[in-house]
Amino acid sequence: MEQYDKCALVGEESGVDVKESCKKIEDKILATKKKIYGNLTPWQRVQLSRHPDRPYTLDYIKGIADEDSFVELHGDRNFGDDPAMIGGLIKINGESVMIIGTQKGRTTKERQHRRFGMSNPEGYRKALRLMKLAEKFNIPIVTLVDTPGAYPGLEAEERGQGEAIARNILEMCQMKTPIITIIIGEGASGGALGIGVGNRVYMLENTWYSVISPENCSAILWRSWEYKETAAATMKLTAPDMLKEKLIDAIIPEPLGGAHYDPKQTFENVKEVILKDIKTLSKQSGDRLMKDRQEKFIDMGEFKG
Incomplete structure (x- = not known):
């Protein structure tokens, strides 16, 4: 340059x-x-997924929603609101959509406020409340995943972190409205799966999706973060790996260099996928959507020797 x-x-x-x-x-x-x-190596893709200039959930909402159509909804009606999990109603080309996603922060203060995109139990319960609302009015649900995992603090465990995530997984399996899930950055552990049970599951090109981060995997197996690159390669956590194993439906392409090089084009790519799936899935009955979603995830655990 x-x-x-x-x-x-x-x-x-x-x-x-x-x-x-x-x-x-x-x-x-x-x-x-x-x-x-x-x-790019798997570890380099992990690093790209964490790039500080990469678009976050609120950026996607602004980029794909009709102008001034986003109405953010707050609170789980039980404990409080969680700024790490955001959601609300938007319109995309006139289509009503309930959009929910984990949100990281740009500045140091905002990162602390949103806990680096790690949700508390009230975040998952808020997400479930919004999903139930969408189901009541037969509105499609879109979830955007970008989290290093659920918040691991003592207060989160005291308020039932594991139960909240498990409840979301159970309830999402029984939803009778279309659910589209997109991994837009990091997709780690139950923190991602708590809003990740969709009829269609996509990953952006430079993202990762796994039960654990490469650093933590390295720390457990080798007692050091030194082997994080080896762990990333072994875990098969990149979008091509996940597609090969049939754990996602497709990969959404990013501009050359990553989503942060041309956010507008990335938003268009995501928007196109969402609108296409809404058109297709909305033709199916609620029972069909529920059954297909259940079978999709049950098949992931099937092993044939």
Whole structure:
């Protein structure tokens, strides 16, 4: 990029036509980016999924929703509100959708406020309350997953973290309205699965989905984070691995370099998938949607020797 900037500057200052030279530099930059991002290791994809400039749930909501259509809903009607789990009603090309997702923070203060996208039990209970509301009015549900896991604090355990996640999984299996789940960043452990039981499950190209993070896997097996890259490769947690094992339905492509390089294009890719699935799934009966979702996840645990 430095060479390109110098080339453009020389052209401006001297009045010389340097378009051809700049074009050659542009082509070289593009070829280098394709070479780099076309051969990413699993660990590098994990790092990309955590990029601080990567779009978060609120960015996706703003990017895919009709203008000023988002109505955020708060509270679990039991304990309180959880800023790490957000949700509400939006319209996408006029279609009413209940959207729910884990939200990380940009600044240090916001990261602490949202606990780095790690939800408390009230977050999962809020998500379930919104899903039940959507089911009542036959509104499709979209969940966006980007979390390093459920919050592991003592207060979360005291308020029933495990029960809240298990309840969500059970209830989502019985929902009679379409559910579309998209992994937009990190998809770790029960924190992800607590809002991840969908009729359609997708992963963005540079995301990961697993029962545990590579660092924690390394710490358990080797008593050190030193082997996190080996763990990432062994765990088969990337989107291509998950698709190969038939644990997701498809991979949503990202712009070259990752979602943060061109968020607008990423939002369009996600929006297209959501609208297509809403059109298809809405034609099915509630009982059919429920049965297909149950069979989908039961089949994941089947082993044939």
